[in-house]
Amino acid sequence: MQRLKNFNKVYALQLATIFLGFIIFGISENIKGPAIPRIQFDFNLNEQQLGTLLSLNALGYLIACSFTAVLVRKWGIKATSILSFASMLVSGMFIFLSHTYPLFSASYFLMYIGNGMLEIALAILGARIFVRNTGTMMNLSHAFYGLSSTVAPLIATKVMTVQVFGQTLDWRGMYLVMLSLALLPILTAMRSSFPGDDLADESRTPFKVLLRDPxxxxxxxxxxxxxxxxxxxxxxxxxxxxxxxxxxxxxxxxMLSVFFLLFAVSRFFLGPVTDRIGFALSFIIFSGFSAICTFAAIIGGEQWSLLFAAAGIGIAMIYPTVMAFIAKRYPRGSDTAITFTVTLMGLGSVIGNYIIGFVIEMVKRIYGEGDSLGLLRGLQAGYGFIGLCALLCTVSGCMLYRYLKKHGELI
Structure with a gap:
């Protein structure tokens, strides 16, 4: 009985760290929505410069992904998780103090370093802990990301108007307040222990073997x-x-909050669907739904804007289902497989954000810099690229389904 009690306590702390971790991850990723127009105004950035800023931060995320697995092997998942939360806490302090663009860029870059480390750490934790009903539990844990992302833009908007000692917090103070919440998962991680760090190197699936798997x-x-x-x-x-x-x-x-509300609800309730119909088929169905909603919202105009939010129902399922697929297909190589896929995904994010800003600026120039129609068409083209990515996700899912079915390896 005492052993069961201790197990339940350890598992509860593990779940608390994962769930709180995804809450902080959602906050740090999505409070930028209402802050970006103010950041753009304060530093006098155009859309292409803004896209470059987001791409550079995604580069920090990419760099962190590339070295986090090394830290996990050397220090363990517990220390690495705590370090990732601490880096976001510190970045919030520096963002608050940044009144020049170089200092702000460096502080924002540090926050994405923490995000990248946390991305890998949480994925590895999930792969080690959720050995049964993997798709359901992966989506449930990631639902807390969607939950915090739902309320983060609204809370951020409110916090930016709060006055302290006669001074408005604005976006700098908002980042300090919101990122300070990273202290909570630091406390739960310090009190917990996590499995898998004692797995011998010879028991792990070699990286070369993973690379040969289409x-x-x-x-x-x-x-x-x-x-x-x-x-x-x-x-x-x-x-x-x-x-x-x-x-x-x-x-x-x-509207952004509605997107993430549907995003969170989708992960809460549709996770069991991925276990039931299979991961490969899930990629096709959910990403395809997201692409349809996004293109319909752009073409339909303002009256169809709610479809921008509806796209969250489909796209929400992709990331956790990929993690579930990796955990099932590579039980002894999940750390390496997760690091590899997420690192290359980070490279794609760098390119993707830059392309969106570049497309907007190019279309605007075609119509004329001062033309309101040019701005509208530019924004439509840039957002159309987001829908295109969802569509390409669907195509890739079809290729995966065909490959796995051919080899009798559907999961």
């Missing part, structure tokens, strides 16, 4: 297109609605 490369494509389509919404939807349809920041942030 399914892993298709995972890279699915994850890259899916995540670019997912994360770009947090960075560009508020900007799109404010500038294309002249919505207020509160209204636009509200």
């Amino acid at each position: 399914a892993l490369w298709l995972m890279v494509l699915i994850l890259t297109f899916g995540v670019v389509s997912e994360l770009a919404v947090g960075g560009w939807l508020v900007n799109y609605l404010e500038k294309a349809y002249h919505w207020s920041t509160v209204e636009a942030s509200g």
Whole structure:
């Protein structure tokens, strides 16, 4: 009985760390939505410069992904997780103090270093802990990302208006307050222990063996297109609605929150569907739904704007289902496979954010810099790239399904 009690306590702390970790991850990723227009104004950035900023931060994320697995092998998953949370806490302090663009860029870059480390750490934790009902539990844990992402833009908008000692917090103070919440999962991680660090190197699936598996490369494509389509919404939807349809920041942030509400609800309730119908078929169905919603919202105009939010139902399922697929297909090589796929996905995010900003600027120039129609068409073209990524995710899913079915390896 005492052993069972201790096991339940350890497992509860593990779940608390994972769930709180995804909450902090969602906050750090998506409070930028309402903050970006103000950051753009304060530092006088155009859309292409803004896209470059987001791409450079995604580069920090990519760099972190590449070395986090080394830290996990050397220090263990517990220390690595704590370090990732601490780096975000520190970055919030530096963002608060940044009144020059170079210091702000460096501080933002540090936050994405922490995000990248946390991405790998949480994925590895999930792969080690969720050995049964993997698709359901992966989606449930990732649902907390969607839950925090739902409320993060609205809370961020409110926090930016709060006055402390006669001074408005604005976006700098908002980042400090929101990122300080990273202290909570630090405390749960310090009190917990995590499995898998004692697995001998000779028991792990060699990296060369993983590289020869076509399914892993298709995972890279699915994850890259899916995540670019997912994360770009947090960075560009508020900007799109404010500038294309002249919505207020509160209204636009509200739509972003609806996107993440549907995003979270989808992960809470549709996770068992992925276990039932199979992971490969799930990629096709859910990413295809997201692509249809995104293109329909762009073509339909302002009256169909709710479909931007509806796209979250489909795209929400891609990342956790990829992690579940990796955990099942590579039980003794999940650390390496996760690091490989997520690192290449980070490279795709760098390119994706830059392309969106570049497309917007190029289309604007075609119509004329000062033309309101040019701005609208530019925003539509840039957001259309987000829908294209969801569509390419669907195509990659079809290729994966065909390959696995041919070899009798459907999961």
